[in-house]
Amino acid sequence: MKTLILRQKYLIDFTLSSLKRRLAKNLGLLLVYTLIVFLLASVMLFTHSLRREAGIILESSPEVILQRLVAGRHDLMPAEYLDRIGRIRGVTRKAGRLWGYFYDPAVQANYTLMVPRDRELGRQEVVIGAGIARTRGVDVGDFLTFRSSGGRAFSFRVVDILDADSELVNADLLLVSEGTYRDFFGIPADRFTDIVLQVRNPSEVRKVAEKLTVLLPDARPILREEILRTYDSIFSWRQGIVFVLLGGSILAFVIFAWDKASGLSAEEKREIGILKAIGWETSDVIRMKFWEGSIVSLTAFLLGFILAYLHVFYGQAALFEPVLKGWAVLYPSFNPVPFVDGLQVATLFFFTVFPYTVATIIPIWRASITDPDAVMR
Amino acid sequence: MRLSDRLFIFIAVCLALLVLTFVDSAVRVRLAEPALEARAVLVRRLELTDLSLFTEARYTRHLSQSDRHTAFQDHPNSFDHFPSGSLVLPPSHLRMP
Numbered sequence: 001m002k003t004l005i006l007r008q009k010y011l012i013d014f015t016l017s018s019l020k021r022r023l024a025k026n027l028g029l030l031l032v033y034t035l036i037v038f039l040l041a042s043v044m045l046f047t048h049s050l051r052r053e054a055g056i057i058l059e060s061s062p063e064v065i066l067q068r069l070v071a072g073r074h075d076l077m078p079a080e081y082l083d084r085i086g087r088i089r090g091v092t093r094k095a096g097r098l099w100g101y102f103y104d105p106a107v108q109a110n111y112t113l114m115v116p117r118d119r120e121l122g123r124q125e126v127v128i129g130a131g132i133a134r135t136r137g138v139d140v141g142d143f144l145t146f147r148s149s150g151g152r153a154f155s156f157r158v159v160d161i162l163d164a165d166s167e168l169v170n171a172d173l174l175l176v177s178e179g180t181y182r183d184f185f186g187i188p189a190d191r192f193t194d195i196v197l198q199v200r201n202p203s204e205v206r207k208v209a210e211k212l213t214v215l216l217p218d219a220r221p222i223l224r225e226e227i228l229r230t231y232d233s234i235f236s237w238r239q240g241i242v243f244v245l246l247g248g249s250i251l252a253f254v255i256f257a258w259d260k261a262s263g264l265s266a267e268e269k270r271e272i273g274i275l276k277a278i279g280w281e282t283s284d285v286i287r288m289k290f291w292e293g294s295i296v297s298l299t300a301f302l303l304g305f306i307l308a309y310l311h312v313f314y315g316q317a318a319l320f321e322p323v324l325k326g327w328a329v330l331y332p333s334f335n336p337v338p339f340v341d342g343l344q345v346a347t348l349f350f351f352t353v354f355p356y357t358v359a360t361i362i363p364i365w366r367a368s369i370t371d372p373d374a375v376m377r
Numbered sequence: 378m379r380l381s382d383r384l385f386i387f388i389a390v391c392l393a394l395l396v397l398t399f400v401d402s403a404v405r406v407r408l409a410e411p412a413l414e415a416r417a418v419l420v421r422r423l424e425l426t427d428l429s430l431f432t433e434a435r436y437t438r439h440l441s442q443s444d445r446h447t448a449f450q451d452h453p454n455s456f457d458h459f460p461s462g463s464l465v466l467p468p469s470h471l472r473m474p
Contacts, residue, residue: 340402
């Protein structure tokens with residue numbers, strides 16, 4: 001056993017000396033390889049973390065939301081629809097929601113205006129999300145003035161700022177009283193934005209949705225499971241533009257690595273010839289090249305993954321911010337919770353380490369079974 | 378020191394760091410539980426439905442609540458011109474072959 005380990009150590013020593021002889025070329029390869037693993041791992045870690053977090057927190061969103069559609073577009077919901085729904089078995093609560101969008105020309109940002117049903121606010125009071133507080137540079141006690149759809153100026157006193165730890169869901173929220181909301185947007189008292197329903201038994205949700213579609217043909221129910229599915233598919237790391245953009249660079253790397261690994265240079269062929277001439281076995285040559293492929297790919301994987309972890313969970317995924325931010329002025333400041341999926345890491349390991357190692361062995365096997373004299377020529 | 382010994386030390390350090398990322402992940406997920414719970418409570422209290430990740434357009438802000446013909450929201454042939462639209466996938470039934 002000891003002999004075997006010593007033998008492998010000598011082979012690794014020789015492999016490393018051989019890599020050192022072509023230092024610049026091999027370092028270049030390692031750098032590009034590490035960068036590819038870093039990008040792939042960053043996308044994987046970031047999207048998995050967001051998907052898990054979205055799944056956990058949106059599990060508390062309403063079971064059923066009922067929207068009214070007019071000519072295929074979302075329209076205000078008449079309050080009488082609450083009566084038309086009547087009593088449906090399994091529905092424990094139903095209520096109208098008031099929410100909408102407001103574009104603030106002062107900072108060119110879109111806000112989400114909502115009426116909270118769990119707290120009473122005065123007509124001139126407003127609760128704002130931490131993102132708005134940061135963007136507008138306001139604090140509790142300061143005033144915000146907005147021009148309503150009717151052209152009237154409304155002044156609000158900031159009475160509270162929503163928890164900065166929850167910016168992922170509250171960055172752009174502006175909470176006002178019902179009366180203010182209706183005045184501001186000119187919405188009559190008998191209209192809501194939509195209706196939310198609470199269903200006691202999760203297995204009855206679909207049945208309730210079916211009944212609602214029959215009762216109100218011009219309304220569409222949105223189920224919580226659909227919300228969760230939407231976010232699950234958005235943050236699938238195998239999909240989306242990031243992966244498409246990465247696809248090009250991955251393909252370029254595959255071609256580069258395949259060329260480097262499978263095409264032997266004249267110098268490498270000569271080296272194999274000499275090794276065989278001085279008495280190396282074919283298996284030793286293959287082992288040496290196996291170590292070469294393993295060292296390069298394993299190092300690239302380990303460095304790439306560790307750097308990706310630091311980037312996503314300690315650097316707030318700074319590289320993805322421009323992509324996610326788009327043209328939005330308000331972008332939540334948040335640290336993704338480091339949910340790491342072991343299976344995804346194992347998949348990344350398999351697809352980054354194995355192909356390169358195998359690609360290095362095959363041409364070497366071909367070269368090392370030929371006559372040393374022919375290889376050296 | 379032999380080159381192979383140096384490599385073993387380097388790989389061992391990297392492997393230790395890799396294990397550390399998993400330990401760090403487990404510890405930080407546990408530490409984040411109260412914050413996650415607070416976010417879930419806020420979602421329940423305000424009856425929220427979406428993450429405020431893409432605030433640039435109404436159909437990207439509330440992805441799950443947007444009209445069915447997203448991303449052609451404004452008029453037919455109105456191509457989606459917001460960058461986050463490129464991150465958002467079409468509905469699953471359109472992606473099936």
